Structure formats: C-alpha cells, structure tokens
Amino acid sequence: MENVLSILFCLSLFYLSVTSRVKAYVTVLQMQGLLLTVLLVLPFVKHFSLYALILPTTLFIIKVVFIPRYINKIIRDLDIKRVIEPTIQQFTFLLLVIFSMTIIFIASNILSKSTDIETIPFASGFSAVVVGILVIIFRKKLILHVAGFLVLENGIFLFGIAVASELPVMIEIGMLLDVFVVVFLMGIALNRISSTLSGFEVTALGRLKD
C-alpha cells in the first residue's frame, strides 16, 4: 500500500512539472499533504493509539487545510498572474525530472541492498526533494519558490517514512512548525515586496539596491 501511495506521489510530481497554472501547484500540494497523511495513518490501522494520531492530524490541518488556503489568499490578495513563468521550457523541465528520477530510482535500489530502506517510498521522497529544488531553480515567480520549498519538504517527510517507520513525533512536529513559519514569513515578505515593487519575480529582486 505504501508503494501505491508513493506511485501516486510520483505522478503528482510529474503533473507539477508539466502544469502551467499557479492554482495547480496549490492543488498538488494539497494532494501530496493528503497522501502523506494517509501514509502516516496506515501503520496505525492495525494497532490503534491516540497518541500516534497527533502527527497525522497536525499534518492534515497544516498541509491540507492551512497552507493551501494561505497560499490561495496570497495569490488572491496580491493578484498574482495565474500562469507560471518558467525560465526553461516545460518540455526540458520534464525531461530533467524523468532523467533525475531514473537515476534516483537506480541509486536507491543499489542503496537498498546494503541498508534497510524501502526502495519506492525512499526514491519517491528523494525525487520530490530534487523536483522541489528544480522548481525553485527554474521558476521566476516567488510564490512558486514557496511551493517548491513545500514539495521539497513533503519529500523529506516521505523520506522519513521510508527510512524509519516511526520518527520521533516531536521532531516531525517541529519540522511542521518550521515549514509553517517559513510559509508565513514568505507571505509577509511577498506582501512587503508587492507594496514596494510591482512584480513578484526573482528577476526584479536582482535589481534591488540600498
């Protein structure tokens, strides 16, 4: 079952690399949050404990409800254009993603022989990290950098699930708090930038002076 959800996660990464809508990024983030929640809940279906539900619930509230809503609010408030502006062609981007994913899958298969990891969730998590970084590199819009960061973070989460079936709950919650604060700060920063400069693109930031 974990493999199945990881496949869906990979599919969402592919979708992320072909779509040209800002809204689609938010939807994908929401979907990934949902997938991660299900992945976290799955081990506890057999031996239920209330304590173990804290993390999935927090994850659900933050990743599926709060962050997408907040990003949508920023998009609405700042009147951001709905088309993403990539710096390279989408086709090349997708090729890059396929290529890196292939390498990651092969590498994690080699890794899984010497260590005790599950290949598919591990590789999917790793791919999400790489795709997140690629999104940050190859997109002009600042809001998409936030999205890329969140994808990267989702990847780390999946990674954690693959490496150890239970990470200490406190660490995971700490991570969630970090992410939330970063998104929040980014939102505030975006608001500030919009009141000073008219664009929300990285290119505009390059021209900043004292």
Place this chain on the structure above:
Amino acid sequence: MGLILLTQGIISLLVILSLAPMFAGLVNKQKAIFTGRIGAPVVQPYYELKRLLRKETINATSASFISSISPVINVVTVAIAAAMLPIGFARPLISFEGDIILFAYVLGLARFFQILAAMDIGSSFEGMGAAREATFAVFAEPIFFFTLGSVAFISGLTSMYDIYHSVRLDNVSYIVFIIVCSISVFILAVTECSRMPVDDPNTHLELTMIHEVMILDNSGIDLFLYQYSSYIKLFIYAILETSFFYPFGVQNYTLAIVIFAVVTLILSASLATVETITSRFKMKNIPEYLLFATAIGVLNLLIYTFTK
C-alpha cells in the same frame, strides 16, 4: 484444433472490424449528451461510411500512384494490427514471439503512407498536416513502448496474447500498475486517433488541424478507407485498454463480455468528457503532454523493476 483457433481468430477480427465505427458513434453520442444535445444515433458512422461509398473518387491532378495506393495500405495495415489483438480469450489470428514490435510498426507503416500521400497531393495545407503528424508521432511512439513494454518487461513475454494473459488482477499493486498504464494508453489513444486535447476531429479550419487536414483532398472510396481505418484505429486502442481488465485467470465468457462492455463504455465516456471539458492544446504544448505519458511509462518501468 488448428481449425478452431483459426475460426476464433477470424471471428475476433470480424468483431473488431464490424464494431469499430460503433465505438466512434458511441463517443460522439455521449459527447452530444454531455453538451446538452440529442446527437446523432450511435450507428451514424455506418451511414456516413455508406454515403462515402456511393460518392465518386476524385484525385488531384498532381497526385501520383502513392495517393491511390495509400488508402488501401492504410486499411490493410490497420486490419493486420487488429488481427494481432487478443479479443476475448481466443488466440489472435497473428500471434508470435515479438509481435508487440510488429504491431507498433504496422501502425507506423499506415501513418507513413498517410503522410506520404498527404505530401504527394502537393497542397501546402496537407504538407503542414503531414509535418505535424510526423512530429507528434515521434513523441507518441515512446508512450507505446514504455507502457506495453513495461508490461512485457515485467511478465518477460513478448507476444501480445501472452502479455495480456500474464496480467493477474489478484495482486493489489498490479491493479494500480494497470490503472497507471491505462492513463498512458488513454493519452496514446487520444494522440494517435487525433482526438480532442491534441487535435480536434470536428474542426475544418486548416491551420489548426493535424489528421483531418491530411485527408482534406480525398473523396469517395479513398476517404471511406481513411475514415474506416481511423475508426478501426480508435477501436484498437480501446481494446488495448479493455484487455488489461479481462479476468484471464478464470475463463469466464459472460464476465469477460460484461467487463468488455463496461470498460468500453467507461473509456468512451472519458473520451467524451475530456473532449467536452478541455479545449485543444496549443501546438507547442502537445509534446509536453505526450512526454507526460512517456514519463508515466518510465515510472511504471522503474517501479516494477525495483519491487520485483
């Protein structure tokens, strides 16, 4: 025994050849219902084919012999491809080790001759359509090999009949695999049969067309053959999709027929839905769309290589 196999093969080929226009009619009917119209009857494609049969064939003066042999080659190659498909549990008419590659390239031959014929007429519109068809075919071929190829790779078999018979639906991850496969087969069908997000089958504005523009100057029997072969092609891809879901483990004919009907209906409904709710992509976005399907195939291959 050999005679029974032969008859079964011939019957399944006849089933494909006769039901093919019906499937296109089904899609059109559902599309009409979705957009709030009553729509033409499901058997409308048969009437249209009959009408074309009665018309006179006119060829351009600049056309050479290629234009006159191309429609025949088209229909024959597509029929050969249809003869390789396992419909039901019967062994198809043409079936040998490695026929999966022949299947792809027989369809490729049909496309090749269609492109040649389009350029043969000497009209710039047809030439443009031919160029587009050739470009998108380049991106469509990897989809086929990565999806059916991944199933072949997993099962270790290379004959279409054996590949489909190796599909077992009692394994959960196999079901997901098949569903993921069917997404890319769907995209392949949309591309190869020039359906909506890639090409609009109804438009008659030359600048936006791909497939339709290539047969713009054909008429009569030639047009009949082209249309008929495109109906068969669409049905071939539909069967590629439905065959994934057959209960090959249990040889139950009623169940197989029910599954065939249900999956065909779902497939035509999803084709109709996609055609209703999406608009045609910009030409420059089509390669991305096709590469997306290839990516799914690559993912399939990766996942099932490493979970085995």
